[in-house]
Amino acid sequence: MIPSKALAGRFSWRGLAVALAVLVPFTLFGSIMLMTPSPSLLIGGGLGGADCAEAATATDLSESAREDIPADYLELYKKFGAQIGVQWNVLAAVGKRETDHGRSSLPGVKDGTNYAGAAGPMQFLISTWGGKPRIKMGTDYNGYASDGDGDGYGDVYDPADAILAAAKMLKRNGAPDDLRRAIFVYNRADWYVDQVLAIAKRYAATGGIDTPNPACDLAEDAPDGVVQKILEYALAQRGKPYRWGGTGPDAFDCSGIIYMAYRNAGLTIPRTTFGQWPFGLRIEPGSEQPGDLVFFDAGPGTGPDRPGHVGMIVSPGKMIEARCTRCGPIKVTTYADRGNVVGFTRPLQNADVLEQLKSAALT
Structure with missing residues (x-):
């Protein structure tokens, strides 16, 4: 798969043109997902949104999610989605789009960085992470480095740390209510937003976005x-x-x-x-x-x-x-x-x- 270039507004227009040129013949999971999600994907929750039975059902896994998401990653998406207050399936969709839940063998997933400087299963820029791949928590740094596994360090290559950080970034930028903005800030391309929302929709049992209600x-x-x-x-x-x-x-x-x-x-x-x-x-x-x-x-x-x-x-x-x-x-x-x-x-x-x-x- 093509790893995302970047987070936090680092996507250049020249890079976008290159990515789009590559993306035209590219199929994601067997079908091109460049569709614009319907308004039903962007339910804001609360009074006037989906009823409670529908919202509860949406937290169940679809068959696609069961087959595609590794058990350890699914546990982390659910855990940190609930802890931070973002939709687990949107978080999982970002992980899928970025590195196929850490299974990609492309540069920057397990070590080093890709051509855009992104690293780890959720593809954080090292500068966005905090300046270096592994940061001792409690020290001075400016970034999203997080300690999801409780070892005292924020490691961009560690799935628990990276997924917790991604949840925080989505939350800070608009999730769970303004998903398009939150995902766009994660990687500034409308086609990327459409793909993530389409994957998230497939991961929920009801085919909708699991929005806290x-x-x-x-x-x-x-x-x-x-x-x-x-x-x-x-x-x-x-x-x-x-x-x-x-x-x-x-x-x-x-x-x-x-x-x-x-x-x-x-x-x-x-x-x-x-x-x-x-x-x-x-x-x-x-x-x-x-x-x-x-x-x-x-x-x-x-x-x-x-x-x-x-x-x-x-x-x-x-x-x-x-x-x-x-x-x-x-x-x-x-x-x-x-x-x-x-x-x-x-x-x-x-x-x-x-x-x-x-x-x-x-x-």
């Missing part, structure tokens, strides 16, 4: 109708821009979307992150539920017990957040991979909120 977890985990109303409002704001001080309807900041979501359920909580942090009952990590808040040591004026950023839990490991102007639109993200979590609170257990709920029940 917060609404499915919400149906199971939401404690009551009040939380349902809170989350329905918050999830409906996805895709809208961040605006400092915003409380809608067109834009929100991090605490503004939470403030308005609670108002949608008839409840009043503090407006700002600094007010919301001491307001709710503190919750032990791992005990958080939909509607709870997760706070981060980030933003102006932040401190050890003065978090400056907040998101709302929508399902296990997932939150909806309005992060910053340059961070993209409001969306569902993971918080497990963030190293600056300060803590969790439950506004519904505040005495004032309990009184509001009691009054509402009596009217």
